[in-house]
Amino acid sequence: MHELAICQSILRQAADVAAAHPASVVTRVTLRIGPLAGVEPHLLRAAFPLAAAGTCCAGALLAIKTPPVRVECQLCGTVSRVRPNRLLCFACGTWRVALLEGDEMRIESVDLFEREIANV
Amino acid sequence: MCDVCGCATATGHVHVAGAILHTEHGRNVEVMQALLRGNDQQAAHNRAHFNAAGVLVVNLMSSPGAGKTSLLEATIRALRGRLKIAVIEGDLETDNDARRIRGAGAQAVQITTGSACHLDAAMVHAALHTLALRDVDILFIENVGNLVCPASFDLGQHRNVVLLSVTEGDDKPQKYPVMFRAADLLAITKTDLTAAVGDFQVLRALRHFRHLANPGPMLEVSARTGAGMAAWLGWLAAEREAGRPAAARRQVD
Numbered sequence: 468m469h470e471l472a473i474c475q476s477i478l479r480q481a482a483d484v485a486a487a488h489p490a491s492v493v494t495r496v497t498l499r500i501g502p503l504a505g506v507e508p509h510l511l512r513a514a515f516p517l518a519a520a521g522t523c524c525a526g527a528l529l530a531i532k533t534p535p536v537r538v539e540c541q542l543c544g545t546v547s548r549v550r551p552n553r554l555l556c557f558a559c560g561t562w563r564v565a566l567l568e569g570d571e572m573r574i575e576s577v578d579l580f581e582r583e584i585a586n587v
Numbered sequence: 588m589c590d591v592c593g594c595a596t597a598t599g600h601v602h603v604a605g606a607i608l609h610t611e612h613g614r615n616v617e618v619m620q621a622l623l624r625g626n627d628q629q630a631a632h633n634r635a636h637f638n639a640a641g642v643l644v645v646n647l648m649s650s651p652g653a654g655k656t657s658l659l660e661a662t663i664r665a666l667r668g669r670l671k672i673a674v675i676e677g678d679l680e681t682d683n684d685a686r687r688i689r690g691a692g693a694q695a696v697q698i699t700t701g702s703a704c705h706l707d708a709a710m711v712h713a714a715l716h717t718l719a720l721r722d723v724d725i726l727f728i729e730n731v732g733n734l735v736c737p738a739s740f741d742l743g744q745h746r747n748v749v750l751l752s753v754t755e756g757d758d759k760p761q762k763y764p765v766m767f768r769a770a771d772l773l774a775i776t777k778t779d780l781t782a783a784v785g786d787f788q789v790l791r792a793l794r795h796f797r798h799l800a801n802p803g804p805m806l807e808v809s810a811r812t813g814a815g816m817a818a819w820l821g822w823l824a825a826e827r828e829a830g831r832p833a834a835a836r837r838q839v840d
Binding site: 476479480484488504505506551555564570572573576577579581 | 613614615616617618619620621622623624625626703704705707735736738739740760761762764765766768795797798799800802
């Protein structure tokens with residue numbers, strides 16, 4: 468349900484990038500969204516073209532990178548790749564672990580296209 | 588083959604606004620910003636307001652019907668004469684909850700979100716300017732009843748409290764890991780109904796909560812009988828005492 472609000476936030480930030488590079492259109496927006504971000508990539512993909520219609524991002528691709536969930540044990544130091552609802556150390560079983568990655572929710576980059584070249 | 592223009596390769600070019608753009612002419616601009624940057628900035632602004640006024644702000648989140656408003660009514664009555672409480676109420680429709688809060692003796696502002704499934708920092712900002720913040724010790728934000736969306740939006744709060752009533756399943760933390768990972772305190776509510784429900788096991792709920800690597804405390808409370816209220820009020824007092832640590836938010840990169 469909140470994916471539309473997130474799309475609008477993405478569009479505002481992509482528009483800022485495009486505005487800083489005149490005569491350009493946005494061709495791709497690359498996101499990094501971890502399984503623990505609370506954002507569903509497939510819902511975002513469905514919502515993005517609708518939200519982007521009529522903006523500088525109309526027709527742009529939305530690329531979403533999904534990192535695994537990885538934790539580091541605070542007791543034995545083991546790094547484990549885990550499920551989002553089971554953040555336990557594989558070696559010693561403790562829940563006293565620190566999240567290394569998996570809750571990212573950010574825009575990594577925006578691909579722009581110079582319009583002069585586009586019209587060649 | 589490209590489905591749009593029929594050229595031999597589907598990669599290396601994109602179609603934008605009727606033009607074919609060959610991506611070797613494009614440029615990649617690194618951004619590295621939070622997805623909800625605007626909301627995060629607004630939340631930081633809210634937090635600055637709260638800190639300047641010396642108010643502890645607690646965001647209450649749960650499923651609909653887990654007993655957020657009842658817990659607040661009992662809290663306001665218990666703290667009457669000791670601490671000044673205000674509440675921002677988020678609901679899709681009606682101001683029923685704000686009227687209940689005022690009936691219990693606290694300031695309340697109702698935000699009706701229409702169909703929006705969560706509160707965001709801008710809504711809270713609009714509401715906080717209708718409150719006399721200088722006259723408040725603890726501000727509760729009662730979020731929209733929902734175990735998904737509210738977890739993603741920082742409001743400027745200092746602490747998140749997630750309620751889990753015994754009439755729900757004790758596996759809720761396993762089903763909604765993002766929400767329960769965000770909890771600074773897990774409150775098991777409606778404990779007076781535990782025997783009637785039969786199969787809710789508090790220790791199982793705690794185990795699922797710990798499996799999210801969340802070290803936060805869990806307490807059991809019944810707003811109806813008052814059981815566990817002392818521990819809840821003690822936690823609030825301790826958090827107030829501990830000051831208002833900046834940005835409770837883990838996520839900001």
